[in-house]
Amino acid sequence: MLVGERLAELRKDKGLEQKELAAILGVSERSISLYERELSAPRDKIKIKIAKYFNVSLDYIYGLTDNEISYDHNDYIALPKGYAPEMKKELLNHLELLKIKYRLPQK
Numbered sequence: 001m002l003v004g005e006r007l008a009e010l011r012k013d014k015g016l017e018q019k020e021l022a023a024i025l026g027v028s029e030r031s032i033s034l035y036e037r038e039l040s041a042p043r044d045k046i047k048i049k050i051a052k053y054f055n056v057s058l059d060y061i062y063g064l065t066d067n068e069i070s071y072d073h074n075d076y077i078a079l080p081k082g083y084a085p086e087m088k089k090e091l092l093n094h095l096e097l098l099k100i101k102y103r104l105p106q107k
Contacts, residue, residue, distance in 0.1 A: 003063070004036045005036075006060065007036055007061070010056065018036070027042075027046060055072070
């Protein structure tokens with residue numbers, strides 16, 4: 001998957017119009033359209049803004065991984081391929097319980 005395809009996917013998943021994303025990133029609506037159609041590539045500075053806004057890694061933006069690893073991650077757990085979506089939800093619930101048990105800050 002190319003950067004433009006990934007950008008379009010992230011934008012749509014968040015329910016944003018191209019115009020809204022353009023305002024967030026500080027570029028024109030035309031630029032977003034060109035990026036998504038792979039007719040132009042965003043500068044590195046814009047790619048970093050995209051990663052930060054959607055909280056995904058640059059590897060995810062470039063299509064090098066399909067794991068939506070957080071942009072600001074220090075540590076992460078990669079789930080095996082083919083896991084059921086319910087498994088991720090259950091795992092996240094368990095992590096929340098562990099935060100409570102060990103009195104860690106809640107998000």
